[in-house]
Amino acid sequence: MALRIPIQTRLLLMGLLTTGLAQLPITASVSRGFWALPENTTVVEGAAAELQCGVSAPGSAVQWAKDGLLLGPDPRIPSFPRYHLEGDPTKGEFHLHIEACDLSDDAEYECQVGRSETGPELVSPRVILSVLVPPKVLQLTPEAGSTVTWVAGQEYVVSCASGDAKPAPDITFLQSGQIISDISANVNEGSQEKLFITEATARVTPQSSDNGKLLVCEGSSPALDTPIKVSVTMNVLFPPGPPTIDWPGLEEGHVRAGQRLELLCVAQGGNPPATLQWLKNGQPIYTAWDTEHAQVVARSMLVMNVRPEDHGARLSCEAHNSVSKGVQERGVTLQVTFPPSAITILGSASQSENKNVTLSCITKSSRPRVLLRWWLGWRQLLPTEEMIMDGLYGGHISVSNLTFLVRREDNGLTLTCEAFSEAFTKETFKKSLTLNVKYPAQKLWIEGSPEGQHLRAGTRVKLVCLAIGGNPDPSLTWYKDSRTVTEPWPPQEPRRVQLGSLEKSGSTFSRELVLITGPSDNQAKFTCKAGQLSASTQLVVQFPPTNVTILANASALRSGDALNLTCVSVSSNPPVNLSWDKEGERLEGVAAPPRSAPFKGSAAARSVLLRISSRDHGHRVTCRAHSTELRETVSAFYRLNVLYPPEFLGEQVLVVTAVEQGEALLPVSVSANPAPEAFNWTFRGYRLSPAGGPRHRILSGGALQLWNVTRADDGLYQLHCQNSEGTAEALVRLDVHYAPTIRALQDPTEVNIGGSVDIVCTVDANPILPGMFNWERLGEEEEDQSLDDMEKISKGSTGRLRIHNAKLTQAGAYQCIVDNGVPPPARGLVRLVIRFAPQVEHPTPLTKVAAAGDSTSSATLHCRARGVPNIVFTWTKNGVPLDLQDPRYTEHTYHQGGVHSSLLTIANVSAAQDYALFTCIATNPLGSDHTNIQLVSISRPDPPSGLRVMSMTPYSVGLEWKPGFDGGLPQRFQIRYEALGIPGFLYMDVLPPQATTFTLTGLQPSTRYRIWLLANNALGDSGLADKGSQISITTPGLFQPSGEPDYQLPTEQPAGSSELPLLPVLFAVGGLLLLSNASCVGGFLWQRRLRRLAEGISEKTEAGSEEGQIKNDYEESQWTGDRDTRSSTLSTADVEPYYHSMKDFSPQLPPMLEEVSYTQGLTDLEEEDIAFPGHLYDEVERLYALSGAWGPLYDEVQMSPSDLHWSQDKYEDPRGIYDQVAGDLDTVEPDSLPFELRGHLV
Secondary structure, eight states: OOOOHHHHHHHHHHHHHHHHHHTSOOOHHHHHHEEEOOOOEEEETTSOEEEOOEESSTTSOEEEEETTEEOOSOTTOTTSTTEEEESOGGGTBOEEEESSOOGGGOEEEEEEEOOOSSOOOEEOOOEEEEEEBOOOOEEEESOTTOEEEEETTOOEEEEEEEOSBBSOOEEEEEETTEEOOOEEEEEEEOSSTTOEEEEEEEEEOOOGGGTTOEEEEEEEOTTOSSOEEEEEEEEEEBOOOOOEEEOSSSSTTEEETTOEEEEEEEEEOTBTTOEEEEEETTEEEEOOOEEETTTTEEEEEEEEEOOGGGTTOEEEEEEEOTTOSSOEEEEEEOEEEBOOSOEEEESOSEEETTOEEEEEEEEOOBBSOOEEEEEETTEEEOOSEEEEEEOGGGOEEEEEEEEEEOOGGGTTOEEEEEEEOGGGTTOOEEEEEEOEEEBOOOEEEEESSOTTOEEETTOEEEEEEEEEOOBSOOOOEEEETTEEOOOOSSOOSSOSEEEOOOEEETTEEEEEEEEEOOGGGTTOEEEEEETTEEEEEEOEEEBOOSOEEEEESOSSEETTOEEEEEEEEEEEBSOOEEEEEETTEEEOOEEOOOOBOGGGOEEEEEEEEEEOOGGGTTOEEEEEEEETTTTEEEEEEEEOOEEEEEEEOTTOOOEEEEETTSEEEEOOOEEEESOOSEEEEEETTEEOOTTOOSSEEEOTTSOEEEESOOGGGOEEEEEEEEETTEEEEEEEEEEEEEEEEEEEEOSSEEEETTOOEEEEEEEEEESOOTTOEEEEEOOSSGGGGOOTTEEEEEETTEEEEEESSOOGGGOEEEEEEEOSSSSSOEEEEEEEEEEEEEEEOOSSSSEEEEOOOBSSOOEEEEEEEEEESOOEEEEEETTEEOOTTSTTEEEEEEEETTEEEEEEEEOSOBHHHHOSEEEEEEEETTEEEEEEEEEEOOOOOOOOEEEEEEEEETTEEEEEEEOOOOTTSOOEEEEEEEETTSOSOEEEEOSSTTOSEEEEEOOOTTOEEEEEEEEEETTEEOOSOOGGGEEEEEOOOTTSOOBSOSOOOBSSOOTTTTTSOHHHHHHHHHHHTTSOHHHHHHHHHHHHHHHHHTTTOOHHHHHHHHHHTOOOHHHHTTHHHHHHHOOOOOOTTTSOSOOOOOTTOOOOOOOOTTOGGGTTOGGGGTTSSOSSSSSTTTTGGGTSOSSTTHHHHTSSOOOOTTOOOOOTTTSOOTTOOSOOOOOOOOOOOTTOSOGGGOOOOO
């Protein structure tokens, strides 16, 4: 048990003190003053406590005292946040409530009642509030939660200490769930007053049954509901049990040789588990084992093949672990049964007939012993002698001797020695021999080629030697001229001699000799022998010369030397004829007298005399030995080695072509013997280093390799070759090709219309090729790029593009492309400027501009012309030159490429003075042109014209028309229509007011309608007299296809339509329809303008209009910028001097400041009919404000990315044909005219 004496003593003293205080005498006043008194209370740390105090005299001041310290009458007790009074004071309830008690609350408490009118001062008995503090931790040594390794049977000391607690806790140790009695404990003071620490020590002796179980330290206290525990896991080490061996049979240790023996050794228990090993005669033979940790069993399986030498061996299994005091062992001794491993018969089984044979049969050691018996075929023979001897491994050796007489009929019988024993009843052990009785052969002969037959060398000849009878088989041996015939080793290909093996067929024996005949076989004698018998045959072989040799009288040859060559044929059968030739050329020779030759053949010799030159070096002189009978020739050649100085060959390259920045190889084709000793290259007098340089090296064959070639490397290179016989030189030209570079290109190139001019392009290039010049015309459309009407001329480094009878369509940018095959091609741009006389654009035969003639309005007349060079404008009024010094007249001139404009502003228009015919005259050095503009008063609008059907459905019709002169006031359009056969007219206003297309809806299918178009302004309408504003239609039925009709029914044929060439107009319109969505609007307006031109244009105007359709590439580049920025003109002072097209130019002019409804600026005028030609000059004053708008209007005109730019300083026009933009106009006060009198541009 744990020691508890100190704790009980303290509790006893505390109880006595409490009891004594409770038994103190209490006065009657006190007992009468309280109806509830506090009692001693015990509480666990962290819990709440409440001390009762009931006062009989309500209204008195009540407070509590703690260890004599008054807590105050305030029920909240501010100094102690966890303290407060509970209960109803009117009922005398003043209970002290303490939240979350801790050790500081462990004290004596009393309830005190202050003196009052209704009663005296009262004090309750002192009571004790005891706060119990449970232990928080236990500290175990070894460390809690760990695993300790102990050895079974040894004693270990374990200590356990508690944390601070009140009262001191009890400590108990449990080993595998059993309480340990042998412990000692001490109680010490804790870290604070009233706290205690218990330290306990136990002595533990672990057993094997404790392995893997817990050693627990348990702490208990009144403050704990359940004890706290810490533990360690015991890993107890103990030795394993003795091993056992499972023997796989009835008799332990008895086994047969060759048997596969499997022995299982098992050891139970042990920590760690047992280590097993097998020993044979005390020596380890197997040390592997398996362990099952769940059952703590170690197993080791010994597998061995039993051998005879294992007889008497002791096999043992040992088991131990790290805590074993000794090795535990189990063993078994082997008793091995084994048969004889072999039976041997001593003596020869070969003997001549009718003689005795003596043999001895001996067995290897066996256990137990075996018996022997003899058999000849199926006949048993009795042994002459038998004996037994001791053998190996405890066994015995058996011996049996036999002697008997052999006969010819016994030949080939089997002689067997058999061993047997009762221990091996299922096995038989035998040793057999074949009896060989010897006797001689009877006959021998040769079969093969008839003797004396002529055989050609290389012929395959087979000779067969045959013999009858004999034992052993007769050994047939071949001889050639008394020498044994053998196959060469290693075998040669082709195998000229093939010696077959001895073959037997019944009693006949044969052996083949196969020969590929050669010169050595000629008249040779071939013999076959078998013992004392022999047979022979002789061959006659024809063969070509065995060797043809050429002998020379000199080795070192030079040009001019005489050389004598002798050809010798060593041997042949029959004789041969010798002949000479040199590289196919036959030579005459001198024959030598015949002489003897080997292989019993014939020898021959023939000589020839040659005169040597350098061209003979390397040539072969061939001697041919020809056999007419054999139809075969054997040849030999002698290669001439002629010493001569270097000579350049005919294939030596004299011109090498290279590309600039590329590589060049100057090859060398030289012949010399000996080879040249040095190759020296010089260029322009400078010798190139043989060791190489930054851009060259000399190759081993003398070739010169250059890289990063430049045009400066072009020229002649001198090569010097040398050898011991002399020197030679050659010149090689390097031709460096380089890409073309344009050196001269006249830009711009100008020509008068109808004239001829050459656009000249001069280049620097190598090579200069006839067709390397190409020309392109830069344009957006394919028809603009054709050069069919131009002549291309190329001469040397100059290319020309010749233009005959220059036309405006040929003006624009051209590109000279030069490609000589060396990339990159050179490209140069040049502008072709066509100078032509002015062409004033005539929108109508007579343009009208309306203005109020009350001397308060102003009007602007716009005159535009095309021409190159620049145009000078002059104005006349009623044929009289206009005095521009008059302050009422202001002219502004603008130039944009080949398009020029003059704006004449008339201030303070007077009906008397200014209602007149104004003429604009455009002049340049090539001619002049003019147009008339009528300044009139404000009036009703002119009728629209060109009313036509665009599309039609059963319920609607799409209309289009051309507006007429609006009379100087804003006009709108109205449609009047009637259905034929139905009385009454219907009216429809066109919206927006300025639209020139409209879809009339609400129609009926298959109905004929008559439609009128009216224009009206503030002064009235245009009337119905004009037939150009009427049309009759018939709507399609419901089942008829809708769409644009195939025909139109205008009541008036447009004037001049028969004179206008419609084909160019249709081509222009069709091309414009293929443009982008933005371009479609411009193309639509252009079609309308072309139709207006056709209504009254003069023959001259028609020609000008046709030219207006011509697309000049040098002008077109600015149109994209005009379309995007809505800018109207361009000053040549602001951009480069390049011509821009005005084909689709639509001036976006600023509105008059007094016009309120058009203050949005230029971007709102897209639907206005302001595109030229058309009523461009009608009532211009409304859009040409007399303000400072002119300045920014013509500045910074955008150029499209595809525009070509030319440097001004390089292509500055010396004539100054481009005028500066005019200055800003004077300002006029807004709202100076009534709304209905303000001008309007249609």
